Amino acid sequence: MSILRGVGIGAGVAQGPVARMAEALPAPENVPSALGAEAERARVREAIADVSAELTARGASAGGAAQEVLEAQAMIAEDPTLLDEVDARIDDGRTSEWAVHDAFAGFRATLEAVGGYLGERAADLDDIAQRVLARLRGVPAPGVPDPGHPFVLVARDLAPADTALLDLTQVLALVTTDGGPTSHTAILAREKGMVAVVGTAEARDLENGATVIVDAAAGTVTTDPAADELTRAAQRAAARQSADALPASPGAFADGTPIALLANLGKPSDAADAVARGAEGVGLFRTEFLFLSSAQAPTVSQQREAYRELLAAFPRKKVVVRMLDAGADKPLAFLNDAHEENPALGLRGLRALRASEDILREQLTALAEADAETEAELWVMAPMVATVEETRYFTTLAREYGLKTAGVMVEIPASALLADRVLAHADFASIGTNDLTQYTMAADRMLGSVAGFQDPWHPAVLRLVREVGDAGARLGKPVGICGEAAADPLLAVVLTGLGATSLSMAPSALSDVRLALSERTPDEARRLAEIALAADDAAGARLAVAEAAAALSPHQKETTS
The missing domain is CATH 1.10.274.10 (PtsI, HPr-binding domain)
Known part of the structure; x- marks a missing residue:
């Protein structure tokens, strides 16, 4: 038995025989054309x-x-x-x-x-x-194999066209040798709820028919597993399937303490899936979809209809809408088309909106009108807030339009370190772990050369999360997490131990996070958070927390609750 390591997508586990993707077509010869x-x-x-x-x-x-x-x-x-x-x-x-x-x-x-x-x-x-x-x-393109039985698909990297139409009754799990957590393969696997481990370089040596266990939670592929390993994996898979089959309940710890589980959405049509998966509302609605495909800003009327459709899907539930977050990797000609040497540190988020305040005011107008026509509990927040003054500016402007709950995104270390002063003016804070990690570690999210620093498990990032959580607790203000970190079940528990009162994620991750929380008490979450903070680096934090969580017995859980 040997263990191959990669990046797990989700928290599932599956086992079965390997079926490898066909090799690519051979490269053509460089010869002169006979046709012209x-x-x-x-x-x-x-x-x-x-x-x-x-x-x-x-x-x-x-x-x-x-x-x-x-x-x-x-x-x-x-x-x-x-x-x-x-x-x-x-x-x-x-x-x-x-x-x-x-x-x-x-x-x-x-x-x-x-x-x-x-x-x-x-x-x-x-x-x-x-x-x-x-x-x-005039030949078929390489595609997904069909061995005639369920299988674990192993490929260098699966094409989006193949991932999109995978038969999930046949493909038990996916293992790729290339790719990372932001590859299209990973994005689509996460959306489908597939068991997947990507970037597993050693998987290139796996042979057709070999039995493997794919453990997304651990990010491992076990080859030639022993009988007891197969049994344990099957039991875990069955338990997860049983949990998925249960009616979705509100997020809560083992002792019943509630933790709201919300959805990250990119457009109104995504709402139905989130509701079906038990989302208790929306923790992050990205408004960029209205703007990125346009040469000019959408009208107030166009925006109002989109927001109304979203809010109507969540009557009497919280819906947090982020104002336009453009700049950096999402440039907009009508907002900021000036060349910047380092756009990640330039005119983006609220900074860009203040420079074109008419766009911000039109968004607030459309949201207020949609709010008046629906029964959802609308919250609005500004992206990339760095200062107390920016907080006052946005919350004052939002209330000018009759929007009752106005908050800020905490994505910059400055706002995390001054969270008590920021929350003195904001009704809530929502931590965007993707950007907070980028700015804490000085590692541009768009650069593969520093991708190893982009890990929200790093204790420096977690310390900043605790700063915000502590400030929220002292002031009685909600603190949510809406970055990718919330979709990691074990990290989600740690984040609640650091003071997060809600977690927002891709709808496909809700079930795994709901289960992870239900197995822990608030005291255990705080204990695991302290273990993560005591580590020297991200890998150490992840490993130490995983080992501590595994050591907690059912008896200990009952005792602490």
Whole structure:
């Protein structure tokens, strides 16, 4: 038996025989074209159009985040810059196959050099290139195997087009050798609630038919497991399935102390899934979807209808709406199109909104009008707040529009360290762990070269969370978590031990976090939080808390409660 390590997605566990993804089509030879440039260009245009149409159709069939991903791939396939690169090679006398292969490879290298989120999009280019090559050659594109029985899928990195339409009655778990927690594979696996471990480099040696245990909670793949290991894994999977089958109850510790479990949503149509999974409301509604696809800001009327649709889905429940968070990785020409050497430290979030206050006022107008037409409990918050003065500015403005509950996002260490003064003016705080980690560790989220520093388990980040939690407790103000950290079941327990009063996450993570909280008491959460704070680094904190949590017996839980 051996244990392979990667990054787990979710908290599930599964076991079964390996089925490997077919290898990529071989690279074409660099030989002169016998058809001529005009004919080669026509072949490429037809193949790319077919692939783009196929990706769009798969997206429409899959829906949800998968549709967004596949539609983005279809756009990449027809990107004019990429087509120009293909044409340049064809004009140089090369075949369509070689032109596509070489142009896409060059584009991929560019994205990999950028690293971070864009680096992880490089794998998407490989999939598009493979599909176009298959069309040009008249052969099927490499796809998911079909061994005729349920299996653990092992692949270098699964293409979004394949991930979106996986048959979850056959694919027990997914293991990839490449990719990371922000790859499209990870994003779609999380949305589907799949058991997955990504970035498991040693998995390249797994053979077809070999039995493995995939443990997403531990981020491990166990090869040649013993009989007792298989039994324990099966029992864990059954317990998790039983918990999923139960009617969703409000989030609470083992002693009944409530912890609200909310959903992170990106558009109103996501609300139905969140409600079905037992979300007690919305902890983060990102309004960017209204703005990012537009050349100009949407009208008040357009915004009001979108907000009204969202609020109507959560009658008498809390819905926290974040004002437009543009800048850095989400630039908007009509808000801030000036070049900045380091946009992550530039005019973004509330800073950008203050520079274009009419956009902020229109958002507040639309939200107030939607609030008047619905029964949800609307809370609004400003992103990227750094100072007490910014807090006063936003909360005063929100109340000017009749919005009763106004708070701030704590994503910058300055606002965490002055949380008591910030919360003296704000009705609540919501901690965005993704950006708080970025700014605490001086590690740009978009740079793959420093991705190892982007870990919310780091004790420095957790200390800042405690500062906010303590301030909230002293002042009687709610403190929520709405970053990716809340979706990690074990870390979610630690965050509540640091003072978080609510947790907001992707709807697919609600069940696992609900179960994790139900197995602990508030005293245990505080004890685990202290263990995490005492560690020297993120890996040490994660390991120490996992070991301590595993050592807690049912008897100890009953005693502490």
